[in-house]
Amino acid sequence: MTSAWPAPSVVAVSVLQVLGVVVGGPLLVGLMRKVRCRLEGRVGPPVHQPLLDLRKLARRERTRPDRASWIFSVVPVVLVATTLVIALVAPLLSTDPAFGWSADLFALIYLMLIGSVVLALGALDTGTAFGGMGASRAMTIGALSEPALLVAVLALSIPAHSSNVPTIVARSLAHPAWLATPQRLLSLVAFLIVIVAESGRLPVDNPSTHLELTMIHEAMILEYAGADLALIKLGESMRLIVLLALFADLFVPWGIATAPGVGHVVVGVVAIGAKVAALGVALAAFEVAVAKLRLFRVPELLAGAFVLAVLAVISALVVP
Amino acid sequence: MTADLLIAAALVGLLAAAAGAVAPERLRAEVVSVLTVVASGCGLAVALGVLRSGRAAVVHTGRLLPLGGLSLRLDRFGALFVAVSAVVAISAMIFRLGYESHALSSRTASCVLPLFVTALILVPAAASVTTFLFVWELMAITSLLLVLVDHRRRSEVAAAAQWYAVMTQFGAAALLVALVLLATHADSQSFIAIAARSAGVPAWVRSTAFALAVVGFGSKAGMVPLHVWLPRAHPEAPGPVSALMSAAMVNLGIYGIIRVGDGLLGGGPAWWWLLLMGLGALSALFGALHAATSTDLKRLLAYSTTDNMGLVLLGIGASGLFASTGHPSLALVALVAALLHVVFHAVFKGSLFLSAGSIQQASGTRDLDRLGGLLQRMPVTGSLFLVGSAAIAALPPLCGFVSEWLLLQALLHGLPSSDLALAIALPVGVAVLALTGGLTALTFVKAAGIGLLGQPRRAQAVETREVRRSMWAGAGILATLCLVFGVAPFLILPAVLDAARTVTASHVLDPLVRGWHVGLAGAPGALAPGLLGLGLLASVVLTAGIRRALQRAAVRRTEAWGCGRELQTARMQYTATSFGEPLTRVFEDVLSPAHDLDVSHVAESRYYVEAATFHTSLEDAFERHGYRHAASALGWWGRLARRVPNGSVHRYLAFGLVALVVVLVVLG
Structure with missing residues (x-):
């Protein structure tokens, strides 16, 4: 931990991380869509289709509902910008990204929260029923999933004596047996449920729904078009890949670059790419198998995640 | 030097109060605001001086107050709170300049507002039990009067003030007992002496004093279950006053708990702090919900x-x-x-x-x-x-x-x-x-x-x-x-x-x-x-x-999507009630919302609805279950006590005789 200006090689790794998140996010969404289609017996669009969609949208005109204020136009920018900062400082490829010492796991969660909050504000700014509906539901789910996430993080931080991601990762690499302890497994499940809820996937929310009344996330972004919509789509795919990459770091850390050097970084890139892709495929396969929960059953799911996280903390205290 | 500034802050505050009482209505708001800003500025200067140097500002006079005089000693801990109160007061007074409120410009309100600010600055500086209780009560009473200023226009104000008056006096009584208990056992009412001798005080006295202090100060800080006055009184007060109450006055409740628990008593057994954590957790969840x-x-x-x-x-x-x-x-x-x-x-x-x-x-x-x-x-x-x-x-x-x-x-x-x-x-x-x-x-x-x-x-x-x-x-x-x-x-x-x-x-x-x-x-x-x-x-x-x-063209203003409907009205938007509805439903067991749906049908056919009204209300569970019973018990007790004096002279003479005998027995 030092406040000195980071070395060029470290900065290069961070830039690589940001690029990986920006390009990898849409590719991950494309991959998940492809897997879903295949499992449902359809051919599906190519994996890079979301990137093509982004290119198309970026050239289209931006619109804004006639009664919305400036907040509406700021939302897509802030959503992408906060995720960029997370991609810069979070240890995804290597345990020592530039400025990695400036934010721990709690800070990353609160940075994510900025994105959720501005999305809800943008939805309310449209002055329509759908915007309010989406914002209300998304914030209720967020308010219930955040505690589960923070307590799960606490369960991971207790044995490492730190909420710093590199410290937790270093400890897992040094003590592989620790990965199979009850607290890890319990917090893993809690973490997964929260990722599903936060990124608006089934069974909490259906990203491909076209029925307004069942929408959560899609209802919030209904009014965006053109370059704004491109940013929102990019931002949400970036959030998904960041969450999955963090999950991979915390629970399956092998392969992450622990030292500078081209070899380590190449291994890191391949490892994180494979892990995230595998997680994405698993999530997509899971989505095919489940149906969307009724909205008022979702809190029960999240309460379950919270209880699991609390159990994880308790077992972390009992079984050090 | 810092002590002089502390005196200056108090004097300018009093001057502002006097100016509020005599200034013509046209100038009143400006004069009072400017003088109060000066007083708060002095307070801020003292606080920053103390925080920087670490030397406490001490003022002690044998007169001014009964029982030992006025005794002020501002250390770094108090100075932090003085600085916060002063900054909030300065902002609130600048805000006050533009705030149009006829009620807040009245002679009484203009006189009381600077006194309130002065009390906020003096509470953390009080260094003896009498001084502390005096400025604490000054703060409570002035803030009560300020909550009341709008009572002619809205009936809820009086009810809110009544809640506030009861809770603040209840808290003050608890504080009085706690501090007097400590002062008796330390044989001195100065805070320094109490802190020095508190280690030798019996454990039950220490614990009682701490518990009473938590009750007294906690009610000021809005701690559940003593919070009921806060969501009523803070909203009913005029703009600048509610800012002063919510941003400066509640802090002094926290100040008191730390001052007594860590300062005067020098820490205590684990159960004190577990109690405090429990109350804190309850307040946080209940308040947030x-x-x-x-x-x-x-x-x-x-x-x-x-x-x-x-x-x-x-x-x-x-x-x-x-x-x-x-x-x-x-x-x-x-x-x-x-x-x-x-x-x-x-x-x-x-x-x-x-x-x-x-x-x-x-x-x-x-x-x-x-x-x-x-x-x-x-x-x-x-x-x-x-x-x-x-x-x-x-x-x-x-x-x-x-x-x-x-x-x-x-x-x-x-x-x-x-x-x-x-x-x-x-x-x-x-x-x-x-x-x-x-x-x-x-x-x-x-x-x-x-x-x-x-x-x-x-x-x-x-x-x-x-x-x-x-x-x-x-x-x-x-x-x-x-x-x-x-x-x-x-x-x-x-x-x-x-x-x-x-x-x-x-x-x-x-x-x-x-x-x-x-x-x-x-x-x-x-x-x-x-x-x-x-x-x-x-x-x-x-x-x-x-x-x-990527996209240089200006943003096009469009109509929002309304499922093909042409007209989108503001009434179709979510309201605050509907926004919070999913959460209310999730926490239904805790909040127990009351719904009231009233549907009237067309006279010709029961199948057609003529009008429907829907009311939903959320009542504070502590108010509903705890305070209502407490209030009715108090009322019952009051009615019982009223039967005792029935107007008969003989009975009153008998009371006098009994009282005299009791006093003689006790003193003898």
């Missing part, structure tokens, strides 16, 4: 005060628990986090209450269900409210995040622990922090999103215009501080650390890393809020630049 479901803007802010004070109590409790289980360094960190949250809460809550006052004055209502679209009509006030909301929701890089982060770190580093109390209390603490964090984000998305964004829901909100410059300037000072302290916490951290060290007499040297990054000394993991802020700014500029490069 009610704030999330409130639809009255100022009531929502008041409940959120209960929530934040709960978090502070959680931190103080954790600090005491760490100290009693042998973790002095963590104890200091937790106390610093709690105090930092007090300071930051004052900054963002002051700004939010002042902005809410502007909104109420400009639109004529504080009911969120009637507001909407204010950001376009009041751009400056709306933006300030957004900044305050982001700060209270703990979004980086604003100040609320830093204190919550530090509190989380303090709780985290206490684990794993072999001590059972710690092992149970700390995870519960983190869970409470996390749950209130999520609920607060929802609350303030609701407050800002429903109140400021979208379309106006009622005609009043359409006509709203921006308020006068001095009003938003007052709120702006505090909103700016939210950002400054958020990116550069090192500006305030040393002062808070010194204050915490002074009151606990802790010898821990440097438990915190502080510079551009904050963290616990010797532990990996830190936070650089300034750097994060810079990164956010840079990436926002970058992203906006890319969007601009």
